[in-house]
Amino acid sequence: MKLDSKIAHIGVCTDEKTGAISTPVYQSATFRHPALGESTGFDYTRSQNPTRKVLEEGIATLEGGAIGLAFASGMAAVTAVLLLYKTGDHxxxxxxxxxxTYRVIDKVFSNFGLTVSFIDGSHIDEVIQAIIPATKAIIVETPTNPLMKIIDIQAIVKTAHENNIHAIVDNTFLTPYFQRPLEMGADVVIHSGTKYLAGHNDLVCGLVVARDAELGGRIRYIQNSTGGILGPNDSWLLIRSLKTLALRMEKHNSNAKVIAEWLTNHPRVLNVYYPGLPGHPGKAVHESQSSGYGGMLSFVVDSTQLVEQVLRKVKLIRFAESLGGVESLITLPAVQTHADVPVDVRERLGISDCLLRLSVGIEDAEDIISDLEQALFV
Ligand SMILES: Cc1ncc(COP(=O)(O)O)c(C=O)c1O
Structure with a gap:
C-alpha cells in the first residue's frame, strides 16, 4: 500500500463489533480483568490504552519501525529516549x-552525570572526532532548527553503528511523509507531534518510533515507568490529524518554496535559509534522503528595527511560537525557541537578533507574500 493510503487509513475500523470507521476514544483509566491472571491486553491506561495503541501502531507503520510510542509532549518523548542512558554515558x-532539547540535556540530564558534546552535525568529521569510549548515542535533527542545515543521515548511521552506538533522529520538521530515517538505518525517531503531525496548533504531543522491538520495548518500559503518556482524547485527535498529513505537507512544501524564492529577492532580506534554494550547501544531501523540503524557512533582515516592525505588522501570519500548523507563524528564535542556547553559541551559529523563522502554513501563497510585503515595507 502506498504511503498516502496508509496515512488516510490509520485507525479505520479498529472496532470490529460496531464497524465504526473512526477509532473510538476509550476514555477509561482502567480495564476489567476477565479472571485472576487474565487480561484483555489492557490493564491500566498508563501502561496501554486502546486509542493510544492505534496511534502508536499507526506512527510505527508510517516511520517503518517496530514500536511506536505516544507521549504528552515532544519533550516527554525526548526525555524518555534520554532515559535509556545512565551516569557516565556520553x-x-x-x-x-x-x-x-539543548536545555534538558545541558541543565537536567547533566545533574545525573550524563555528558554531552554539542557539535556541527553537518561535518561528519566533527561527529567522528567527538566519539569517546563512553559515547552511547548521536542525536540529530535535519533540517536543523532554525538554520536549516542538512545532516547526512546515512553518514551518521554508518558512524554510529561502526562504533556500536545509537543513531537518533528528531524527524519533526519533515515527518515520515517526506523523510523516513529508520529506513536509512537510524535506531530511533523522535517527534514533537505538536507540529506537522498534529498540524492544527491545537495539540501538544510527542512520538517515538524504534526500528527494532528490543530497543522499542526498553523505551516502552521507560514510558510506563515514568508515565508521560498521551491521553485517549489527545491520541484520538492526533489520529484524526494524521489522516490529512499528506495533503497538508504537500501544501506546506509548495508554499514554502514560493515564499523562500520571493524572500531571496527582497532588498531588506540579507539571507534566506531553505534547503530547496539552489545555493543551499546541503541541497544535494537533502534531496538524497528526503522527498520534499518541508514548510520551514528562516531569513535574516537588515536591522533589529525591521525585526520589531515585522513582528508588529504581520496580520495573516501570527507572531507565535511553534510550527507545523495550518496557520503561518513567525518567531524570533534568539529570544524564543533558542533562548536557552548560550549567547556565544547562538552568535557563532548565526542565530542572531535579526534572524526570523517562518513556519509556512497552508494559506494561499499570494496572501502570505502580501502580508510579508506590507510587514517588510519601510
Ligand atoms: C525539533 C523539535 N523537537 C522537539 C520539540 C519539543 O516538542 P514539544 O514542544 O511538543 O514538547 C520541538 C518543539 O518546538 C521541536 O521543534
Missing part, C-alpha cells in the same frame, strides 16, 4: 538542536 548532539 552523547553527541547537534549544537543547533531545538532549544528545549
Amino acid at each position: 552523547l553527541i548532539v547537534i549544537e543547533d538542536c531545538y532549544g528545549g
Whole structure:
C-alpha cells in the first residue's frame, strides 16, 4: 500500500463489533480483568490504552519501525529516549538542536552525570572526532532548527553503528511523509507531534518510533515507568490529524518554496535559509534522503528595527511560537525557541537578533507574500 493510503487509513475500523470507521476514544483509566491472571491486553491506561495503541501502531507503520510510542509532549518523548542512558554515558548532539532539547540535556540530564558534546552535525568529521569510549548515542535533527542545515543521515548511521552506538533522529520538521530515517538505518525517531503531525496548533504531543522491538520495548518500559503518556482524547485527535498529513505537507512544501524564492529577492532580506534554494550547501544531501523540503524557512533582515516592525505588522501570519500548523507563524528564535542556547553559541551559529523563522502554513501563497510585503515595507 502506498504511503498516502496508509496515512488516510490509520485507525479505520479498529472496532470490529460496531464497524465504526473512526477509532473510538476509550476514555477509561482502567480495564476489567476477565479472571485472576487474565487480561484483555489492557490493564491500566498508563501502561496501554486502546486509542493510544492505534496511534502508536499507526506512527510505527508510517516511520517503518517496530514500536511506536505516544507521549504528552515532544519533550516527554525526548526525555524518555534520554532515559535509556545512565551516569557516565556520553552523547553527541547537534549544537543547533531545538532549544528545549539543548536545555534538558545541558541543565537536567547533566545533574545525573550524563555528558554531552554539542557539535556541527553537518561535518561528519566533527561527529567522528567527538566519539569517546563512553559515547552511547548521536542525536540529530535535519533540517536543523532554525538554520536549516542538512545532516547526512546515512553518514551518521554508518558512524554510529561502526562504533556500536545509537543513531537518533528528531524527524519533526519533515515527518515520515517526506523523510523516513529508520529506513536509512537510524535506531530511533523522535517527534514533537505538536507540529506537522498534529498540524492544527491545537495539540501538544510527542512520538517515538524504534526500528527494532528490543530497543522499542526498553523505551516502552521507560514510558510506563515514568508515565508521560498521551491521553485517549489527545491520541484520538492526533489520529484524526494524521489522516490529512499528506495533503497538508504537500501544501506546506509548495508554499514554502514560493515564499523562500520571493524572500531571496527582497532588498531588506540579507539571507534566506531553505534547503530547496539552489545555493543551499546541503541541497544535494537533502534531496538524497528526503522527498520534499518541508514548510520551514528562516531569513535574516537588515536591522533589529525591521525585526520589531515585522513582528508588529504581520496580520495573516501570527507572531507565535511553534510550527507545523495550518496557520503561518513567525518567531524570533534568539529570544524564543533558542533562548536557552548560550549567547556565544547562538552568535557563532548565526542565530542572531535579526534572524526570523517562518513556519509556512497552508494559506494561499499570494496572501502570505502580501502580508510579508506590507510587514517588510519601510
Ligand atoms: C525539533 C523539535 N523537537 C522537539 C520539540 C519539543 O516538542 P514539544 O514542544 O511538543 O514538547 C520541538 C518543539 O518546538 C521541536 O521543534
